[in-house]
């Protein structure tokens with residue numbers, strides 16, 4: 001579609017959709033409810049037909065479940081069902097940081113036409129043991145499963161250790177399918193994510209034996225038990241004050257979310273897609289936008305997103321926030337606009353400014 005029509009559709013989406021999402025005060029509004037009757041069609045090169053399993057690490061509450069219940073570790077042994085996760089030196093909990101980024105990634109991927117399956121449905125209750133989340137990823141038959149985490153290296157501030165890393169499993173594991181998938185597509189997806197983080201300006205971790213953003217470990221059951229390509233992301237170190245501040249802010253969450261979204265897009269652009277429907281005689285193949293094109297578009301749009309989030313945070317009313325969104329609409333893609341609406345939710349913490 002042309003740039004002009006794309007922008008018109010984007011503006012229409014915001015004017016009809018922003019109010020619905022904002023007024024509802026919750027992000028859990030179904031696309032059907034939030035969007036107008038004729039939402040923008042997925043652009044060429046979109047993720048239509050692809051499924052992504054997103055696992056925001058940990059959970060809001062054990063809700064009566066035992067974190068120390070022993071479950072399969074994927075290596076013939078057992079390990080604890082779950083952990084409660086880290087706490088940033090800013091005070092923000094890792095489970096909430098993971099949740100916020102996951103919501104933005106979900107919005108971005110869905111805007112590109114992907115089906116997104118979440119491991120947990122909220123940030124207040126229980127989200128399942130590690131083996132149950134791996135099984136949910138398997139059942140989803142996703143093209144890729146992404147677990148989002150943030151690391152911690154100290155009970156207090158730790159300036160010396162910083163950076164992101166992707167955890168890949170020590171192979172083989174007893175399950176031959178897991179070994180095969182994670183040695184091939186899982187490794188490729190993890191490296192695509194690593195490359196996306198680097199392109200976004202994030203630095204690979206300088207600790208824990210991480211080599212160029214990749215760390216190999218035997219004990220991550222979420223990966224050892226997953227039969228679809230798995231990416232386990234440690235976005236940064238919550239003990240590092242700079243990274244903790246970044247990961248605790250809406251603006252930082254958006255930057256990390258764009259890196260994750262682009263990592264998924266980059267990997268899926270190289271992974272076999274579902275077979276397209278055969279063309280009718282005389283039908284022309286649609287222009288194939290490469291994943292890289294879309295990525296550049298998204299990264300360029302990030303320059304518009306950062307200042308906007310700061311403006312939205314200072315908005316005194318729903319009208320003012322909506323006006324800000326509409327004013328930005330002419331300069332950014334529909335995909336980024338949709339992500340902005342999720343960011344608005346994060347900025348306002350689910351409550352409208354009054």
Ligand SMILES: [Zn+2]
Pocket residue numbers: 057058085086094148149150151
């Ligand atoms: Zn974690």
